[in-house]
Amino acid sequence: MTSLILAVGNKNLSSWSLRPWLAMKQAGIPFEEVNLKMRTPAFRDTLARDYAPARLVPVLRHGDRLVWESLAICEYVAETFPDAKLWPADPVARAFARAIAAEMHAGFGALRQALPMNICGQFEVPGLAPDVRADVDRIVDLWRMARDRFGAGGSLLFGQFSIADAMYAPVATRFRTYGIDVPGFAAEYVEAIYALPAMKVWITDAERETQPDR
Numbered sequence: 639m640t641s642l643i644l645a646v647g648n649k650n651l652s653s654w655s656l657r658p659w660l661a662m663k664q665a666g667i668p669f670e671e672v673n674l675k676m677r678t679p680a681f682r683d684t685l686a687r688d689y690a691p692a693r694l695v696p697v698l699r700h701g702d703r704l705v706w707e708s709l710a711i712c713e714y715v716a717e718t719f720p721d722a723k724l725w726p727a728d729p730v731a732r733a734f735a736r737a738i739a740a741e742m743h744a745g746f747g748a749l750r751q752a753l754p755m756n757i758c759g760q761f762e763v764p765g766l767a768p769d770v771r772a773d774v775d776r777i778v779d780l781w782r783m784a785r786d787r788f789g790a791g792g793s794l795l796f797g798q799f800s801i802a803d804a805m806y807a808p809v810a811t812r813f814r815t816y817g818i819d820v821p822g823f824a825a826e827y828v829e830a831i832y833a834l835p836a837m838k839v840w841i842t843d844a845e846r847e848t849q850p851d852r
């Protein structure tokens with residue numbers, strides 16, 4: 639079978655890269671990883687040379703097919719590897735999972751701007767601006783609804799791992815990085831994300847990247 643190549647950015651910082659990487663890794667889908675250092679001239683050059691028309695990471699190459707945009711990549715791998723069960727099997731749960739994944743992909747700009755992903759960082763935030771607080775509250779509400787309605791089979795949003803978890807994993811790390819106070823069930827969900835084997839690999843790589851001498 640034609641191999642998959644996923645180009646990602648810096649693991650400490652690139653929240654969009656984490657999403658499809660985590661979905662593929664956690665599902666055991668084999669792929670080759672290409673690491674591109676963001677904010678370097680080589681970053682744009684490599685994308686233009688090897689991954690056009692994509693202009694950002696993540697980008698997936700599968701033979702002569704190119705897929706960019708994190709959510710589109712997740713959808714592509716879910717369709718290409720149906721046995722990985724990357725979406726919930728139940729249609730109602732699946733629609734809910736798709737809705738909240740889409741909401742993440744399209745929104746929460748205030749949170750993303752004020753609290754950028756920085757897995758290895760630890761920062762104190764004295765107070766959240768109202769629009770950031772509203773994003774946090776909305777995310778916690780979505781997590782609560784998913785966990786209450788569909789989460790009985792495990793510790794993740796829909797019980798078992800799904801693309802919805804991959805989409806929200808970088809929010810889980812932000813909550814930890816910035817010490818955001820969330821209700822107990824949401825804190826447990828953050829723990830569950832950190833406990834995913836694939837997530838541990840990504841975090842170890844992020845630590846190596848930020849402290850190469852360790």
Ligand SMILES: N[C@@H](CCC(=O)N[C@@H](CS)C(=O)NCC(=O)O)C(=O)O
Pocket residue numbers: 647651652653654655676677678681693694695696706707708709743
């Ligand atoms: N909507 C895109 C966003 C991709 C994106 O913004 N990628 C960032 C890294 S997280 C990037 O490539 N930045 C380029 C740069 O910093 O030079 C997606 O979902 O994949």
